[in-house]
Amino acid sequence: MIIALHKMPEEGLAFEKEFDEGELDLSEHDLELTEPLKVSGVISQTRRIVRVQGHLRARAIRPCDRCLKDVELSVDEDLELFYEPSDTDEGLSGSAGTEKEIRGKDLEFSVYNDDEIDLDQLVVEQVALNVPTRVLCKEDCRGLCDQCGTDLNQFSCRCEQPVDPRCQVLLDIKNRTSGES
DSSP: OEEEGGGOOTTOEEEEEEEOTTSSOOGGGTOEESSOEEEEEEEEEETTEEEEEEEEEEEEEEEOTTTOOEEEEEEEEEEEEEEEETTOSSTTOOSTTOOOOOOGGGGGEEEEBTTEEEHHHHHHHHHHHTSOSSOOSSTTOOOBOTTTOOBTTTOOOOOOOOOOGGGHHHHHHHHHHHHHO
């Protein structure tokens, strides 16, 4: 959903959107929606600064980082984002080809181009930012055997685990001392 800022009323624009399965591409973040994602809020503009306030609610699944079982995640977050035009000399942007130091307040701002804000892109970014970077089905998940692929949470395997060469010296000392007793 594209918000055309030049058509926005002075008092702001209320929005509400429900994204159905397949409408947003969350595959880059390894997420799959389990129910429609809902976003609502108000967009207002003061001079060239645009403020987006709203709420985002989503339920998705993502594979466990160790055993690949699906883990259900939920996002239920309030949003407050600020945008400025990409052609301004203030904030994040500078002249093409020049370097500019990023200040603390710059991290609170994004930029918009062509007098438009892409609400779909905003939603994908916010979902990605509000799910954990590491997802486990349970805290003590043992994962998969790296040799045979057995789920070590359910079964044990008889694969001989290779010894890290950095630890081989310690294993040799242990074997010598246990053989002496």
